[in-house]
Amino acid sequence: MTAIDISGVTKRYGTELALDGLDLTVESGEIYGFLGPNGAGKSTTINLVLDFIRPTRGDVRVFDLDVRSDSLEIRNRTGILPEGATLYDRLTGRQHVEFAIESKAADDDPDELLERVGIADAAGKKAGGYSKGMAQRLMLATALVGEPDLLILDEPSTGLDPNGAREMREIIREENARGATIFFSSHVLGQVEAVCDRVGILRDGHLIAEDTIDGLRNSMPTQTRLRVTLDRIPDDSATALEAIESIDGVSSVEPEGRTLVVACEDRAKTTVLRRIEDHGVSVEDFETDDSSLEDLFVAYTSNSAGSAGVIQ
């Protein structure tokens, strides 16, 4: 059983190509993390699944139903937290949840749901006075109405503090344990890594990788994070940074005072050190970390020459 099936979907806005022949499948019962930098086409994809926009070409199906003609049945079985959605300023939190319950013909207790997302004490307050984080929690409460088979969450951690983001992940896990399929997007890898069964990475309207977290890690050439401490900052530091970034196999370079943090493939390590010394500074110290997923993500999604080979 597939929960979401996107096949050959192209979406064009005027001359701009937002999605280019996207294929993506979310299996029933899994937690699928949809990753990509801002502007990669994540929200476009989700808006297509929600039938907020229509594809230029291709086919989008949810529960093997057509998103357009069967939108009511899909909605009845789906909880949605859309990106950029706002609430009704003049209605209270409880009224929002009651409206969702009535709309879905469900029999949930609004206060229980508000309690679950941690805003029970603001239930009687108008949503216009809610903070961003509270609004996000309220939206989540409405998404949970009626024990949906599928939860579609677009950047669910927006506006949440680390504690709130953790609670969000807990709810995602609980819902999945109950049997719900979860499809959620993020541009922050840390949130996806912790809960996802599978991850898809979108860049420039293409799915450039799709695998389990471990699978992704294994598919990468061994990544290293080099921390190189220099005796001083080179005079032509901008040129130096550029020179290092252009080395084949390097995906990112971050200066931190006299220390350079370089994410690169193992094979590029010596070249990096040599190139640094070409700029008239000496390396006082260097250490290497294991590849972190963050580097992996950067390698996948950055535009540097070094990552191009990785993607294939």
Place this chain on the structure above:
Amino acid sequence: MSAITVAKKDFRDAIRSRVLIGLTVLFALFTVGGAALASWLSELSDDASAQSTIELVLTLQAPAGFLVPIIALIVGYGAIAGERESGSLKFLLGLPHRRRDVVLGKVLGRTGVVAVSIFVGFTIGLLGLFAFVGSVSLTDYVAFTAVTILFGLVYVAIGVGLSAMTRSTTRAAVGALSVVILFKVLWGTAGTILLYVIEGAFLVESPPDWYLVYNAISPDAAYGSAIGAVLSRSDPTLASAYDISSLPLVAEPWFGFVILAIWAAVPIGLGLWRFDYVDL
């Protein structure tokens, strides 16, 4: 019923708008003013007993005919474009509602809001009539209120229809303003000019049928016809302006209801059609 759920929620939301409260107060002032004027006129005529209650009720038609379209358009124009602009439409459509449920629900919900405004305004007007004049036929009053609410529905439909056709509230507002100018200013002027061009005179003794039809098909004229039909009076209708024995069908008072229905259905239909395929 999904549209009803949307309508109820929308009513609860929109009824709390401060603008609406302001407009309702203004409307009440107009109706009280109308009542005061009516009592003053009846004293002038020095024959207060001859003043039928229907005539008094009709003194409220002018303020209603003027303000109800404005209130309804103000209440309606932001209904969908505003939600699109703010993003709450994504919340609404994320729940099991089709786009057409949203359009129809908005028309119903906002009509409810306008109906409350009319009801409050007329109730205060009625109290004014009681105070100034003494007695008024309640049946006539209720019939008059009902037709006025129908009139409000027509303009809500026009406002919501415009709102469904654009993603910008500014454009919807410009559209609403154009509708006001069209029916309050341009329609009549254009008719007079047409009359001059075709008949060669601004005033004719017995106007041609096309002119009667033309003058009967604006929503404002249809409102007058419909009131004339329910109150069995000719005063508010077009026919009263001329001494004509047989009117073309379209200009018959009862036909006002048909015209009102068309004016409600066309903008809703266009809004539904456009809103259904557009990218949000």
